[in-house]
Amino acid sequence: MTTNRRRHRWLTSGVALLAVSTMLAGCGNDSPASADPAGTAVPALDPANPVTVKVINTSTAFNVALAKDYGFFRKYGLDIQESQLANGTQVLAALQGGSGEIGYADLYAGINAKAQGFDIKLVANNNTNAEEFPILVKADGPIKSPADLAGRSIALPPVPQHTVNLRGFLKSNGVDPNAVKYTIVQSQSAAPQALAGGSVDAFFGQWIQAYSNEGQPGAYDFRVLGDPDSSKWSNLKATTAAFWVTGDWLKDPKNQAVAYAFDKALHASYVWFKTLKPEQLQPILLRYQKTDLQKITGNDPKKVHNLLTNTQTGPFDFDATQSWYQLGLEYAPDKIQKGVDLRQLVYGSALQPAPELIQPPENPS
Numbered sequence: 001m002t003t004n005r006r007r008h009r010w011l012t013s014g015v016a017l018l019a020v021s022t023m024l025a026g027c028g029n030d031s032p033a034s035a036d037p038a039g040t041a042v043p044a045l046d047p048a049n050p051v052t053v054k055v056i057n058t059s060t061a062f063n064v065a066l067a068k069d070y071g072f073f074r075k076y077g078l079d080i081q082e083s084q085l086a087n088g089t090q091v092l093a094a095l096q097g098g099s100g101e102i103g104y105a106d107l108y109a110g111i112n113a114k115a116q117g118f119d120i121k122l123v124a125n126n127n128t129n130a131e132e133f134p135i136l137v138k139a140d141g142p143i144k145s146p147a148d149l150a151g152r153s154i155a156l157p158p159v160p161q162h163t164v165n166l167r168g169f170l171k172s173n174g175v176d177p178n179a180v181k182y183t184i185v186q187s188q189s190a191a192p193q194a195l196a197g198g199s200v201d202a203f204f205g206q207w208i209q210a211y212s213n214e215g216q217p218g219a220y221d222f223r224v225l226g227d228p229d230s231s232k233w234s235n236l237k238a239t240t241a242a243f244w245v246t247g248d249w250l251k252d253p254k255n256q257a258v259a260y261a262f263d264k265a266l267h268a269s270y271v272w273f274k275t276l277k278p279e280q281l282q283p284i285l286l287r288y289q290k291t292d293l294q295k296i297t298g299n300d301p302k303k304v305h306n307l308l309t310n311t312q313t314g315p316f317d318f319d320a321t322q323s324w325y326q327l328g329l330e331y332a333p334d335k336i337q338k339g340v341d342l343r344q345l346v347y348g349s350a351l352q353p354a355p356e357l358i359q360p361p362e363n364p365s
Contacts, residue, residue: 056083056100058085061084075361088109110242126311130207136202155194155195160336165234
């Protein structure tokens with residue numbers, strides 16, 4: 001897999017990164033055993049004899065590759081073999097088909113899969129909502145305020161969470177969500193051209209699209225509309241995407257240990273990543289996403305923060321995530337299945353405390 005295929009996961013809309021727990025204070029053979037939901041001890045893996053695990057990520061993601069390259073997975077006894085698919089629905093189907101062991105998908109995709117009879121478990125919460133979402137319009141166009149969106153068309157991807165967030169944005173900005181036209185685009189990368197060409201009047205975008213088309217030479221001239229603060233409609237403690245496994249896979253005690261180690265290693269990498277300053281992020285984002293942070297943001301702290309995914313490291317929050325589930329049922333009832341009990345969906349590995357900060361065990365060349 002080339003680094004070009006890892007573009008724009010941690011650059012989709014916002015990142016808050018992470019912290020670690022006493023459960024992880026000692027790694028490898030010195031790590032204390034964890035406990036699964038039934039109270040059975042789950043032993044730590046041996047870093048000297050790492051377990052090979054097939055992980056399926058979504059295309060453009062680089063979080064797993066980063067944690068692998070910097071040695072976090074190996075420190076916790078894992079040898080990750082990563083592949084990528086286009087979206088979470090495909091990832092979950094691949095897990096059921098046996099072509100992967102752990103896979104990334106958004107919460108609504110997991111809920112829908114469970115409601116349709118798939119036996120899956122959430123083993124590591126990954127991220128919550130972005131703190132802000134940009135709705136982009138032409139800088140010199142007729143739309144001056146959110147109220148001007150009434151009767152207009154807005155482009156957005158087909159994933160349900162985008163519908164939920166767009167409707168949340170509209171309502172919080174005083175616009176009836178039913179007063180606009182929703183135009184589905186299969187890829188957000190096609191939205192800027194659609195807006196520039198007049199096919200749509202606005203689009204639900206990514207911050208990298210906003211900053212890349214904001215006074216940049218040779219770029220489109222767009223601007224952000226209204227108040228993008230997602231805390232006005234969503235609980236930012238909710239998990240909106242995670243890593244999943246099948247119930248059959250979890251029956252093996254060895255795999256239960258893998259689930260705990262995966263959650264620890266992933267979250268430990270996030271804790272470290274959050275401490276990095278713009279000048280430290282610059283070479284990482286160039287390597288994994290071909291993104292020139294200095295050029296796009298000028299190292300403006302707010303812009304840098306918006307470009308990074310709002311990653312989680314602490315335990316899965318049931319109440320907050322239930323509110324996100326309910327918001328989905330309210331704003332996208334035709335896209336999200338009801339009747340799924342989150343407490344039956346989450347495995348004990350996702351309930352571990354946030355880890356303490358550790359430095360990368362390895363430094364890739």
